Amino acid sequence: MDPQWHAYTPYSSALDPCPPRPKAYIVPPNQYVIFQPHGLRQFAPREALKRGTLWPELYSPYEHGDRGGGRR
Amino acid sequence: MKVSKCDPRLAKYLIEQYGGADGELAAALRYLNQRYTIPDKVIGLLTDIGTEEFAHLEMIATMVYKLTKDATVEQMEAAGLGGHLVDHGFDLYYHNAAGNPFTVACLTAKGDPIANLYEDIAAEEKARATYQWLIDITDDADIQDGLRFLREREVIHALRFREAVEMLKGYQEEKKVF
Numbered sequence: 001m002d003p004q005w006h007a008y009t010p011y012s013s014a015l016d017p018c019p020p021r022p023k024a025y026i027v028p029p030n031q032y033v034i035f036q037p038h039g040l041r042q043f044a045p046r047e048a049l050k051r052g053t054l055w056p057e058l059y060s061p062y063e064h065g066d067r068g069g070g071r072r
Numbered sequence: 073m074k075v076s077k078c079d080p081r082l083a084k085y086l087i088e089q090y091g092g093a094d095g096e097l098a099a100a101l102r103y104l105n106q107r108y109t110i111p112d113k114v115i116g117l118l119t120d121i122g123t124e125e126f127a128h129l130e131m132i133a134t135m136v137y138k139l140t141k142d143a144t145v146e147q148m149e150a151a152g153l154g155g156h157l158v159d160h161g162f163d164l165y166y167h168n169a170a171g172n173p174f175t176v177a178c179l180t181a182k183g184d185p186i187a188n189l190y191e192d193i194a195a196e197e198k199a200r201a202t203y204q205w206l207i208d209i210t211d212d213a214d215i216q217d218g219l220r221f222l223r224e225r226e227v228i229h230a231l232r233f234r235e236a237v238e239m240l241k242g243y244q245e246e247k248k249v250f
Contacts, residue, residue: 006240010112025111025185027241 002061004028024067028060073134074214080151082210083139084169089132089206089222091166093178094198096132100125102179102195106188114185114236118192121229128222135215136164189237196230 005024012020040055048054089095103122107115140148140162148157155171166174180191203223207216 006111008111008113010115023111025240027186031186031237031241 002026002063002066004060005066026060026062026066029058030060033058073131073138073218075135075138075212076214077212078139078142079210079212080140080143080147080153082212082215083136084152084156085206085209086132086136086139087164087167088169088202089199090129090136090164091174092168092202094195094202095168095174096125096129096199097166097174098179099195099199100129101176102181103192105179106181106192109183110185110188111240113239114189117232117236121232124225124229128225131218131222133164135218185240186237189233189240192233193230193237196226196233200226200230 004026006027007022007024009020010023036055036058040057042048042054043051043056043059051059053059091097100122103118103125107118107122110118140153143151143153143162145157148154156165159165168174179195180188182188182191200223203219203226207219207223210216210219
């Protein structure tokens, strides 16, 4: 799983009707940047166009199933 | 709540914080709904602030009640509360200053902790702005005192929510050490 995902385990009771499932939330990299610094690494132009950003540091992947099992 | 001036007109404006989009009811419902699915580290914060908002709702309600309970029909009408009187009498009602009824459409739950907390921060700042306009629109020193207290709580809540964002961001570092 991408490190942008943060797993956590909320309280789960023995009386809960369904078995507990893993929980996770994503924090995209923009949360850690106040002003974007100059001179960041860059993707190749075609790669940047595909990903939606020129800078790998600001790229946030979001793959089906990253949340933990996806649609199950 | 101490109200020192007979001024039903102000009740019409204060009701914005009772049943308005950025009011105390919207705030309480927003936080006490988001609290169930927010990561456990910040459940307590949302529970505490959501409960506090209900106390603030009571403060606003008391101000509105005191400003209108002894008003005459003529005073209500002169204060722009003729429509309210016809529909609700001297009862309070959850609507905004323009008379639009409260709707949960004004609050969100996005299922994403970062998005939800930013909504909460924005709501606190908007409520702070509303309190500033309310302080500007009245010369009742006692009402101003109450509104200044409520405005300051918005300032603190916004900070607490920004701290909550930092806590959720910081989760990564702790979890990295297995």
